[in-house]
Amino acid sequence: CIRAQVSAAEAARAVRDMMGAAGLPLGGESEKLVEECLKLKQALARAEQRCETAARETSKMEGELELVRNAWQCRICLTAEVGVTLVPCG
Numbered sequence: 001c002i003r004a005q006v007s008a009a010e011a012a013r014a015v016r017d018m019m020g021a022a023g024l025p026l027g028g029e030s031e032k033l034v035e036e037c038l039k040l041k042q043a044l045a046r047a048e049q050r051c052e053t054a055a056r057e058t059s060k061m062e063g064e065l066e067l068v069r070n071a072w073q074c075r076i077c078l079t080a081e082v083g084v085t086l087v088p089c090g
Helices: 007-019 028-071
Strands: none
Touching: 007 028
């Protein structure tokens, strides 16, 4: 599905023209409200996209944090952080 980007002003004019053709003229204030509503919907869509991107990035970072935490976990008790390093002789 290909979706063309249409500005809020263009969409508001199209709504005004369609309403006028249907015999329901759209007044100046109503047209401004329609345009503002469309601008807010576009801004919301962009914000939702940024939110989804941030959520994916957060999930990725949480996975990396878990790997780092596990790397510092004691191999003996499996609960505490590593506090001592044993160096074998030889």
